[in-house]
Amino acid sequence: MKEKTVQCVRMQTQAKKLSGQLPKGLIGSKCAAAVDISGHVCNCLLDTGSQVTTVPVSFYNENLSNQPVLPLDNLLQVEGAAGQSVPYLGYVELVISFPEDFMGVRTEVPTLALVVPDASPERPSNVLIGMNTLEPLYEQHLGSDHVNFMPFAQGYRAVLKLLQLKHQQNKSGNAGICRLLSTTPVLVPAGQTMVLEGSVKITPPSASKWAIIEHPSSSLPGGLCVQSCLITLPQHSPNKVPVIMKNESDQDVFISPLTIIADIGSAPTILSQQITSQKAQQTTLEFNFGDSPIPPKWKEHIINKLNSMSEVFSHHEV
Numbered sequence: 001m002k003e004k005t006v007q008c009v010r011m012q013t014q015a016k017k018l019s020g021q022l023p024k025g026l027i028g029s030k031c032a033a034a035v036d037i038s039g040h041v042c043n044c045l046l047d048t049g050s051q052v053t054t055v056p057v058s059f060y061n062e063n064l065s066n067q068p069v070l071p072l073d074n075l076l077q078v079e080g081a082a083g084q085s086v087p088y089l090g091y092v093e094l095v096i097s098f099p100e101d102f103m104g105v106r107t108e109v110p111t112l113a114l115v116v117p118d119a120s121p122e123r124p125s126n127v128l129i130g131m132n133t134l135e136p137l138y139e140q141h142l143g144s145d146h147v148n149f150m151p152f153a154q155g156y157r158a159v160l161k162l163l164q165l166k167h168q169q170n171k172s173g174n175a176g177i178c179r180l181l182s183t184t185p186v187l188v189p190a191g192q193t194m195v196l197e198g199s200v201k202i203t204p205p206s207a208s209k210w211a212i213i214e215h216p217s218s219s220l221p222g223g224l225c226v227q228s229c230l231i232t233l234p235q236h237s238p239n240k241v242p243v244i245m246k247n248e249s250d251q252d253v254f255i256s257p258l259t260i261i262a263d264i265g266s267a268p269t270i271l272s273q274q275i276t277s278q279k280a281q282q283t284t285l286e287f288n289f290g291d292s293p294i295p296p297k298w299k300e301h302i303i304n305k306l307n308s309m310s311e312v313f314s315h316h317e318v
Helices: 057-064 131-142 154-172 271-281 296-307
Strands: 032-037 040-046 053-056 090-098 107-116 127-129 176-180 186-188 193-202 210-214 224-226 229-232 240-247 253-255 260-266
Touching: 032 127, 040 057, 053 057, 053 090, 057 090, 057 107, 107 131, 131 154, 154 224, 186 240, 193 260, 210 240, 229 240, 240 260
Parallel strands: 040 127, 053 107
Antiparallel strands: 032 040, 032 090, 053 127, 090 107, 176 193, 176 260, 186 253, 193 240, 210 229, 210 260, 224 240
16 A cells, blocks of 8 residues: 655745835834833833733843843743743843833832843844733832823823723723624724724623623733723623723724623622611611600601601701
């Protein structure tokens, strides 16, 4: 019997030369900041989609070689945005100082950063500041006197808004997710706010009629922010809900079909707690009928009736 063999044929492709400019919407904006890393000022990327802060080997050798690279013994597996494995040599302890025009005051954040290879020897990579550094930075910001500060730079504003949404989300907890209900990419123009159509999935199914739309814990394309709002949960498939999306960047952004565009948070019940609290604070009113000829049964009825509307009476001397 003759064995079957498979031959690999080398495929050659020729990139089509583009005349003029790149297609609009292909490349989005990036948010960079001039930060001080252990006494060395450098431009770095602020990446709210990354859980870790990374320092390229070239930057480490030039500026941080006096600090030891501590081992992790492969305890951490790091993946890039496309799912590729990201190698690292270990981690270093750093103190990163953020500029005044970002948070309103110069802020120092002690953090840990992975030391990673450069993408290319001829082109050194940037320092990337991830959420393990940005979240403590925002916590410091909340405790400062500049909590209402709004940066002038559009990139800083977008990062600050995302950190605010993440903070609110971590406090409230999630009950489900909402995916973009579209079979084609959806364009959100630069600086514009749009109402997108989403489909919610609650796990486990909720008995509540209401929920809160929140910014998703998974990463959205850069610059997109979801505005939190209270919604009525749909009762029938495809469980459509409106999602208010704002593009904080100065570039048009496309959202792929079925992307998770929002998290669904449980709506807190406030009204019933207030009523319970008010009832607990009610006191029984006493009335003196004196020598009134009103029968005892009617006196009891009047007292009960007046106590049921005790809030209309003054309980203290004016």
